[in-house]
Each structure stands twice: as C-alpha cells, then as structure tokens.
Amino acid sequence: MSLARFFSKPRWQSKDATVRRQAVATENAAELVAQLGQFAREDVDAGVRLAALKRLADPSLSQAMAQDDRDEGVRHAARTLFTELLAGTHASAPPLADRIRLLRAQDDARLIEQIAVIAPESELRLAALKRVERPALILERVTGDSDASVRLAALDRINDETQLARISERARKTDKTISRLANERLQRLRLERGDPDAISEQARALCEEFERLLREGDRGDQAATLASAWDRIADKAPQHLVVRYRNAHELFELSRDPERIARLRQRAADRVRLDAEMQAIEQAARHPENQSQAELQALFNALGDLHAGFADDNDDHGAALSVRFTRLGAQLAAMKPETLTETQPDADAEAVARRDAESAERAARTEAGRAERERKQKELTGKLDQAIRETATAIAAGKSAEAHLAHARLSGLRRAVPAIPAALRDALADVESDYAKIQQWQRWSDGNRRQQLCEELEVLPETGLHPDALATRVREIQAEWTALDRLEARPAQANEGIDRRFRALCHKAIAPAKPYFEKRDELRKQGSEQTGQLITDARTAVSSEAPDWRALAAMRQRTVEGLRALDRVNPRERKNLAAELKQVLGIIDERISTQHAQVEATKAGLIARAEALAELTDTRTAISQARDLQKTWQTAGNGKRARDQAQWKIFRTAIDAVFGRADTERAEQGAREQQAFADTMALCNELEAIASGASTPERGDVQRIESAWRALGPQDATLRQRFAAAQNGLHELAARREKARRRAGFDIWLLHYDVLLRQEAGESDADTLDSIRENLLPLTMTNDEFGSRLESARAGNPQAVGDTATLRDCVLGIEQLAGIEPPEEDRQRRMDMQVEKLSARMRGVQAPAPATALQELLAGWITAGPNHDAGLEMRFRRAVIGTLETFG
Secondary structure, X not given: OOHHHHHOOOHHHOOOHHHHHHHHHHOOOHHXXXXXXXXXXXXXXXXXXXHHHHHHOOHHHHHXXXXXXXXXXXXXXXXXXXXXXXXXXXXXXXOHHHHHHHHHOOOOHHHHHHHHHHOOOHHHHHHHHOOOOOHHHHHHHHHHOOOHHHHHHHHHOOOXXXXXXXXXXXXXXXXXXXXXXHHHHHHHHHHXXXXXHHHHHHHHHHHHHHHXXXXXXXXXXXXXXXXXXXXXXXXXXXXXXHHHHHHHHHHHHHHOOXXXXXXXXXXXXXXXXXXXXXXXXXXXXXXXXXXXXXXXXXXXXXXXXXXXXXXOOOOHHHHHHHHXXXXXXXXXXXXXXXXXXXOOOOOOHHHHXXXXXXHHHHHHHHHHHHHHHHHHHHHHHHHHHHHHHHHHHHHHHOOHHHHHHHHHHHHHHHHHOOOOOXXXXXXXXXXXXXXXXXXXXXXXXHHHHHHHHHHHHHHHHHOXXXXXHHHHHHHXXXXXXHHHHHHHOOOOOOOOHHHHHHHHHHHHXXXXXXXXXXXXXXXXXXXXXXXXXXXXXXXXXXXXXXXXHHHHHHHHHHHHHHHHOHHHOOHHHHHHHHHHHHHHXXXXXXHHHXXXXXXXXXXXXXXXXXXXXXXXXXXXXXXXXXXXXXHXXXXXOOOOHHHXXXXXHHHHHHHHHHOHHHHHHHHHHHHHHHHHHHHHHHXXXXXXXXXXXXXXXXXXXXXXXXXXXXXXXXXXXXXXXXXXXHHHHHHHHHHHHHHHXXXXXXXXXXXXXHXXXXXXXXXXXXXXXXXXXXXXXXXXXXXXXXXXXHHHHHOOOOOOOOOXXXXXXXXXXXXXXXXXXXXXXXXXXXXXXXXXXXXXXXXXXXXXOHHHHHHHHHHHHHHOOXXXXXXXXXXXXXXXXXXXXXXX
C-alpha cells in the first residue's frame, strides 16, 4: 500500500456529496459495495441515496424507500424502480416465481393494475389481473392483452350484457375466439333472465341443429344434448319454433326406427293404390249413361270396400280421401238411387228422369265450384311462391326494408291460401326462419344503435361543441331515431322506457346551448337596431347639399358592410332591412357619380397642362411648374377609382418626362447597386444550397463562389453572416462525411454480426436470415472469419464456447481504443496489455492505426468463437461504438 493512499480517504467517504454520489454510482471497492444498503438508507444527500438504490436494485429496499424516504423525488424514483423490478422490465429483476410471490403481498391497487398491463410474462399479468377490481381495466384487457389465456381470464370476470356485446363486436375481426365466447356468454345471460329475443334465437338455433342432424345422420348423443337444451326454454319459445322443433324431433326419432319407416312406406304405397282406384271410380261416375244398373251397383260396392282401406287414417291424406269418398257416394246415390235398393219395375220414368237431371245439375255445379276453387288455389299458390322468392331474395341481399315489405305481402297471402302445398312448406319455413333472424338482428342492431345514440346524447354537453353544432347534432340524432322508428314501423311518439329516456336526454343535451341562443337573439335585436340607425344616418348624409365626399364614401362602405352583415339581424326583418339599405345605397351612388364626373373634368385640364410642359426648354422652370401641377392634382379630389388611376398614369407620364434626366441617372445608379446586391445574394444562396445538399460539393465550385464573393466585397452585414454560416456548414459537412466514411465498414460489420448472433441463437430460420444478409451491404473486413462461423451455424453444428481469455483481451483492447476504463477485476489485465505494447514499441514495433487495430481486434473476436457472457457482450458493443465515435 502506497503512503499517499494510506493518508487519503476513499472518494465514497468524501464530505462533498457530488464526489460521494459519483463514487457510489461507479466505484467497485468491496468495502463500498458492502455499505451500499447503508448509503441508500442513511446518507444525508438524496442523490447519494438514489444512486445507491439504483445500483443495488433490491425490491425490498426500493419498496421500503418508496414509503419511508424523506425526499419526494427519491420516493418517486423508488416507486418507479420497485414497479420495474416487480414487473420484470428492469435488467436486475428477480426471477418470475419471486415476483409472483411479491405480487401476492401487495395491496396497492394502482401498482397491481400497472403489473397487469406492463409485465412481460403472461403468468405475472394473469396473477395481477385476478386481483384487479376496476371494471374498465378488466374490459380493456379482454381485447388489449397479447396472450390468449389472459384475455380469456379477463372475459371470465365480465358478466355485464352491454360490455359483452361490445366485446363481441370489437373482437369480431381481430379475435374470433373471444368474440364467439363473449357472444355465447351474452346469450346465456339473456336466457337466464328470460329475454324473448335471446330465447327465440336459441330456439331457432336448436331447430337448425336438429335439422342438420337429420341431414348428416344418426348422432344420438348430440341429439340428447339438444333436447336437454330445448327443455330449458320450451315453455318460453315462440309457437312457430315449437312446431318446427317438434317436427324436426319427430323426424329424427323416426329416422332411428327402421320398422316404423317400413310401415309408413307401405302405407304410402297403399295410399297411392287407393287413390288410383278412387280416380277410376270417379271417372266411371262422370259418365253414368254408359253404365248399367248392375255396374253402378258394383261401383258403389267397390267404393265401400275402398273406404275400409283408409278409414283408420287420421292424417291429412286420410281426411282428404274421406271427403272424396263422401262426395262420390252422394254422387252415385243421386244418379241412380233405385239401383242401390231393391228393383222397382213400376217406378215413374218421368220422375226418374227429373231426378237424373237435377243430380247432373248439382254435379255440374259441384264440379264448377271445385274447378274455381282449384283455380283460385293455384293462383294464390303461385303468388305465394313468388312472395316467398321475393322475400328470400331481399333477405339474401341484406335489404331489410324490402324484406319487411315482401314479408308483409307474404303474410297476407298465407292467410288467404286455404292449404299451403307441401312443396312450399319447406321454403316457407326457411324464409320465416331467416326473416325471424333478420328481425331479431335488426331489433338487436337498432337497440344497440339507440343505446349508442343515448350514450352520445349523455356526453354531448361535455364535448365543448359550439351551440350551433350542438343543436345540429341533436337534430341529426333525432332524425336518425325517427328513421329507426319508421324502419321498425314503431309509432312516432312511442312511450317505451328508452323513448322517454331519449327525449329527456335531448332536452338535457340542448339545455347548455339555450343561454347562447338567448344571447344570440339579444344580439340580433341589437343588430336590427344598429342597422336601422345606419339607414337613418345614410339618409341624413345623402340629403346634405354640400356633403363631405370622404364621409359619404365611408357611409357607402358602411352601407355595404351593413348589407353583408344582415345575418346578425332577426331573420324575419332581414328582407325589409335589405331593401332599405339597397335604396339608400342607390342614392349614395348617384351623388358620388356626379362628383366623380366633376373631378374627372378637372384632372383632364391638369393633364393637358402637364403635357404642354414637354415643350419648355427651361428645365428648371418646367420642374417648378410640374411641382405646382402635382400640388393642384392633390387638391382636385378623388373620382372613380379606375378612371382616377388611368388619368393618374397619363399625368404621371407627362410629369416624369420633365424629371427624365435626373430620374434616368438615379435609376442607373440604383440598377447598379441592385445588380451588385442580387449577385451577392445569388452567391450566398448558391453556397447555402451546396452546404445543405446531400452530395459532396466540388472544390472548384466552392473556390469560384468564394473568389467572386471577395471580388464583390459586399457590405451587407446579414449577407456576410449568412455566407460565413454557409462556409462553416461546409466544413462541418466535410467532417461528418469523413467520419461516416471512416466508420462505414465497421457499421456494416456490426449489422452482419447481429445477424450472425441470431443465426447461432436459432432465433429465426436460415432463409429469413439469408434474406436479411442479402439486403445488407457486403462486408469489407473479417469476411473469412464470418463465413466459417456462419456456415457452422447453418449446418446446425453449434460451436463450443469461445476462448474466454481471448474474448476478454479483445474487449480490453477495444476499450483502450475507446478510452473506456475497465472494471476493477480487469484493470491489472489491461495494465499488463499496455506494458506489452509499450515493450513492443520500445523494440521498434510501430503501433497500428486505430482503425487497423480495431479491425484486428474484431477479427480476433470472431475467430475466438461464440461468447455466452452477456456482460462481456455488453462491454464489447459499448467499446466498439465508443471507438467509432472517436473516429471523428
């Protein structure tokens, strides 16, 4: 130990707080490191305490100082440091498990919310989110967090229907899983509270699922699940969906019973046969004249046998056959009743003929009625089919208004058609299902839009809009609300809860603007009074026999401004006031026109006298008379502006001819001075353009400009300063370009080095990194060393850890070039290296230039192999960048 060191104190024991703070922040003495905690807690200077705290980066200490330190700045810095350590964004942050344990012990809601947002690890954010109580942050995390598990956890904590609807809509394109889950939870909540729309939508979805099962085949487990879900809403579902579900369920159960299907198929075949036999009997009954009494009796008997085949059928087809049987039996009995009983040989032939005629007439009327009913049925069926198609087309095109109109026509036709054909039932059911869905979605969408309009009205008074804009926006919202009512066919003055709320919010929104409108009405009243006074003043000015023409011109200007400012008066008075102002303005213009004619005649005489001065040979006399004419011109008054200017040009030309010689000399002198100034200005602009350009200036151009500048010798101080600033800019530009040229190869080397590290770390695939390398400028140094390590990394043969001693020597050498002091543990090694270099220099070995030395050290760094020491890597980069900064 040296004597000087024995008698001197360490810098961290200095009484000067600045020296002590710097020592605490940078020195690495073991005794100092051991006392850093004491410095952080007990030092009298806040800066020393803060430096020690930042160097220790201890969570417990930072948390304690955030609460107990006597300086507000230190407390704030400690809170920031503790937040970074707990979140894991600080380089010295504890492991994740320790941070999660520390988080459990925290009670600061604001800190927990910060961790839930900024923590890099999803596990830590999830642990913090579980303790967050602020709904707005939970809602934001559903769509704002980068990890799916955190988003799902946040969604699990939201039970508000409005928020779930917003989440579903907001995440519809960005996160379909969250959107779907939010919508499912929303529907579940609506079902639990018995929302009719939700129940209808759920019922329709179950019907569609059952119908899909019918198309895809037997899936009994899924059918049981659907049936269980249906049981929960069966008593609240709409009737048409209940029927639809019952039909789908019965068809599904039927599809799983082969024997029942076989019986139904046999019954269908029997019905076809019975229908054919019934048609044969009906055909024979239409021509009774071709049938004998025995044949008619046989037909009646056959009809009785057929009835036994369908008497037990209770469905629509069986009922239809029964109706046909009854009608045909009555027809046969009416035609030949005597053949259906015992033969009566003595019956009256005339009575029989009469009955036959009546029976034929009744049959004809019956047949005509049936044909008319069939025609109407066919016509209505065609219209119903067309209405179904139009409704389906409008629904498919998304035109809700047309869909509503088409469905209204469809509903009227459904009531008019006695029996809907089976061929249209499926299409009708599909259209009704799609239309019900459109109605539901429209009600949901319109409801959401109404809610949004109400929310906008709530915040509208706080937006700071101009009252006119506020009133316009309220009217727009009211118009949109009315359009929604018209689209939904709701009454214009509906009295539902949301309508009452909307009207109340409209009154509340417009209330802040009422004082403005009242004030505007007051100002308009004042404007009307001021305009009336202006008209009175104008009439008084016009009625004067010898008016002040300047005052009259000013009055005319005031009258024109009054016309332009009529928007400040009451709109109901605007038209009358405008007419009066225009009348007064016409009178003023007439008076002014008369005065302009007089002025024009006076100035014409002055022009004639001025032109006569050109004939005078005595220049002095001509100049004196010209000056007198100028004075007279000034007192002649002002006429019409355009004519005044034209006369003035002629008068001025005549006067200028008198002063021509002196004016010519002065003009020539002024031209020379102006040209000299323009030349110096051009030289200054040219030099500034060169100094601010991107390309390297030509030395000859700069010398030419400087030589011309010295030749002109400008005296303008501003131009001289600009020229000097441009010269300084050129010198600085040259220096920057020289520095960029000297370090360009090293900057390219660093970019290739980053790609090499990513290749060896396996952060990206080889093709991606090759593409990055191809976009970089080619290496100009250490290319061979790069190539070997790159080929090894591409082949998947990671190199062993490089020679640590060589790598450390390279770092020490680069730190020496950069002028950076090494850590305490490397100081002796650095000193040994310096001694070796000094010894070599004493032996006559010349030290290489800094750029050459840096190239050699970089080549040694690459050749030594991969470095796995993060601290050494950080020192290496800092030293390389520091060395490059010295190249200037």
